[in-house]
């Protein structure tokens with residue numbers, strides 16, 4: 113690709129990163145801050161790396177609004193390892209954990225928990241092909257449940273929670289892999305939040321966990337060392353070698369978010385971006401068939417089909433020829449999906465809107 117030309121990248125993850133971030137990383141790639149070393153070549157015990165590490169954690173706290181009493185952890189193993197770590201740490205014998213099923217990732221989280229303890233389905237919208245998020249009245253769990261698990265944004269089906277259930281004293285755990293830092297949330301509502309980095313936070317390889325300290329302290333101490341939140345919390349995520357370059361990249365992305373005006377400004381832009389694409393769907397309801405019910409629509413992943421597989425293929429082939437990347441739906445569901453994470457520019461969304469409008473006209 114020629115210098116400066118950027119793909120119209122709508123990948124679902126790993127996904128687009130801000131150009132400014134990539135350029136700064138390139139600038140510092142071989143010699144970080146006059147050290148004569150790349151961040152990748154530094155000891156994770158060095159002062160220089162420690163500063164990067166702590167600054168990244170501080171930015172997570174600042175931008176997400178993480179209150180006192182919570183730990184910010186950088187782990188490995190992706191969100192998929194959190195599917196297991198959450199029940200290992202928080203699902204004791206004699207208790208059951210509730211899972212709200214809103215898509216394939218929540219199903220996977222439940223499956224993993226089922227290997228480790230007692231679980232129940234607190235609500236599911238599977239019967240309606242995961243077109244919506246359940247209402248509060250549909251979710252049932254006992255006061256003595258170990259925790260309630262939700263997937264805040266369903267990457268594959270294109271739905272997103274707008275209001276999280278009030279679980280009272282039952283800890284609420286959320287997989288926020290595909291919408292972390294895309295909108296304002298109240299961290300106090302959650303006992304634990306986890307997110308693989310590769311959508312809104314940086315490259316794959318780092319998993320962000322924000323966890324309430326009293327939960328960490330309650331967890332069993334006989335788990336394998338690396339699977340205990342306690343160990344990572346006590347050691348500032350430096351028990352072993354962390355994914356240093358990924359954490360550095362996350363720091364750059366967080367600084368970029370701050371420079372954009374913080375999460376509120378990013379959320380406003382995300383609403384504008386998603387609005388451009390949903391408007392085409394709403395204006396052409398017989399041609400672009402949106403998967404999500406309008407009240408459950410995701411700002412991050414817009415999913416839709418066309419009236420026939422042939423038209424879908426023509427749409428996707430044409431998009432590819434025009435430089436759009438990543439518009440195929442997930443292999444498990446087909447159709448089309450545009451992922452509009454934080455770093456996807458408004459202009460790229462406008463280009464997609466224009467392509468959709470033109471394609472519709474051609475097939476009127």
Ligand SMILES: Cc1ncc(COP(=O)(O)O)c(C=O)c1O
Pocket residue numbers: 125189190191192193217263265266267268287288289290308309
């Ligand atoms: C909502 C959600 N949860 C979990 C995962 C799995 O993440 P990882 O590949 O980091 O294990 C994904 C990946 O796309 C996701 O979108």
